[in-house]
Amino acid sequence: MSTNEPATSMRADAATAARPTASHDPHHGRRWLALGVILIAQMMLLLDATIVNVALPSVQADLGFSDAARGWVVTAYLLAFGSLLLLGGRLADAFGRKSMFVTGLIGFAIASALAGAAPNISTLITARAFQGGFAAIMAPAALSLITVIFTDLKELNRAFAIFGAVAGSSSAVGLMLGGLLTDYAGWRWTMYVNIVFAVVGVIGSLALLHNTADGDRPKLSMPSTVLGSAALFGLVFGASRAETAGWGSTITLVSLIAGGVLLIGFLVLQRFDRNPLVPLRVLADRNRGAAYLTLFLGQAGVFVLFLFLTYYFQGTLGYSPLMTGVAFLPMMLTIIVIATLTQNVLVKHLTLRVIIPGGLLIGGTGAALLAQTGIHSPYAAWVLPGLILAGVGIGSAIVSAVAVGQLGIAPRDAGTAGAVNNVFQQLGPALGIAVVSTVVATATSHYLGAHGSTAALSATMHGYSVGFWWAAGAFWAGAVLSVALIRSGTRLHHEADQPEPLDEFVGGII
Known part of the structure; x- marks a missing residue:
């Protein structure tokens, strides 16, 4: 131990x-x-x-x-x-x-x-x-x-x-x-x-x-509210414009740079504001920081997978929206089973420093497997295993990260922690899809340039494969950061007399 x-x-x-x-x-x-x-x-x-x-x-x-x-x-x-x-x-x-x-x-x-x-x-x-x-x-x-x-x-x-x-x-x-x-x-x-x-x-x-009766309910600070909202607006707007106008456009660069500068100013202000919008004690904990980074990178990977799998199912395989939903069902069922298993069984035997990085590694492996799919790949042989492995990663790591983002928070800050939780879950997909969409478009264009316009379908599939590899990279980057940041021995709950036969073995490996 x-x-x-x-x-x-x-x-x-x-x-x-x-x-x-x-x-x-x-x-x-x-x-x-x-x-x-x-x-x-x-x-x-x-x-x-x-x-x-x-x-x-x-x-x-x-x-x-x-x-x-x-x-x-x-x-x-x-x-x-x-x-x-x-x-x-x-x-x-x-x-x-x-x-x-x-x-x-x-x-x-x-x-x-x-x-x-x-x-x-x-x-x-x-x-x-x-x-x-x-x-x-x-x-x-x-x-x-x-x-x-x-x-x-x-x-x-x-x-x-x-x-x-x-x-x-x-x-x-x-x-x-x-x-x-x-x-x-x-x-x-x-x-x-x-x-x-x-x-x-x-x-x-x-x-x-x-409405629970909290004796020390916080007050709202107008400077923090305006600065924080403006910072997030700039980041989300810049990411949205990057998808359509490109990363080199003036409006994209100005929005992202302004959003980043305002965010730094917002964080500095929180240290001195008597009624901060986000008290720094919410962000300062290593475990919550790891959880928020996991959500940022993990959700980026998840939404990139959803986006390009939807394109693949409907554009390449010709599925209807209804059939596309059916094709995703194995992943969703896996998430339900693994989330339940993780929170009811695995947390009794493994620490979060094992569960979250381990889940992200598995999810990244699923995305890497999806990167091997081709125009005529059988769904059951290639797509299904990748979906299931991605579902294992989401159900274990990302669901656990949501819980850790609220772990140890005082009731008076519970709403703020929930907001920060959601912010990272929104910024990850917004920036991730913008970045990866640009990379995929470039990869597709280069493939067409090398193979000619007759290879349009192959070029599209090549772009999807690049997108899946980037999703895998996001999962694996989250695994590295979470294992580095999460405190050794951290659990969602702990009982002194509870046996922990797997903790030292798996913890030693990771």
Whole structure:
């Protein structure tokens, strides 16, 4: 057993000392039902992103807008969501997690109704921006509610396992649901369906959730709020523009450089601000830092895989959106099984310094295997094993990283930690897809230049392969950083008399 274990356990004990006991916790008796309500809202957010992407061609045909405007249907949401997440997290800490959660649900439903009824592209883009803003209020509140509702750390592990399994499987469900709604009900129902989720979520929230009474609720700082939001806006906008305008364009460079400079200024300000938007104590812990970097790199790899696999299934193999969702199902089922196994079994025998890097190594191996696929590769022989290995990595490493990002956090900072968690999960895919899309386009162009225009399909497949290798690299880079940063002996929970037969053996290897 590592000599650092007692210190790690003491830190966990100190952090959980402020948690309400079961007898004083108003959520305790119906905590699993409360988790169900949170999952409904989270599923709504995750389904929405995939459904909209599937429906975009039909939306464009109906409203008659340009390809350039089409990108803003996605970008408007991402800009509002990414830039307002830190504010949303602090609002949950300051004004109550239930209050902000319900506000986010209601606002998201109204914005979805506006988007579904949009008569033109301007209205649709505006509605999507409002959706992103209310999502930024709701998402941090959801994570922080889980953190404060489950006072027993073993149950908290299970709750995060369920949360991660639902999050991981929502993309495939979104593909299938988006295809069904677009084909049989019309694209407007891809927006209206959010209202159903939101109504159920609001009713459940009013019945089951409570605003916990934190005695030292933080106040909001206007300078920190403006600076932090502007920094994230610059980074997300720059990454979005890089996909369409290129990395060398003036607007891309100015946005990214300004976002980076503002982010540095924001972090400096947090040290001196009496009411910081993100207290540095949230970021200073090595384990949480490792978790956030894992989420940044791991989610970048995941979304790159999703993007180019979707292109491969639909563009190369000719799958429909519905069949594409079915093709992803083995990965999603693997995520559900592995997330449950990890949080209920593996955490009892292995430390997080083993689980997270190990999962990322396996996920990277899956991405590398997908890089070997060709135009005529059998799905069962090449694609399926890669999907399953990637699912193992997501279900173990990334789900665990979400939990570690909230580990040891004081209740007054739970919303902020949830926001930071979400920020890294958003910035990773935004920057990762922008970078890898550019690399893939260059690789495809070079292949065409070397082999001629008759090799267009092979060139496209070569580009996909390059993209999968970059996804593998993101997973493996996360593995290296996490094993270097996570403290030896760190666990999601620990019992003094619990046997640990595998810890020293596996820990010694890594």
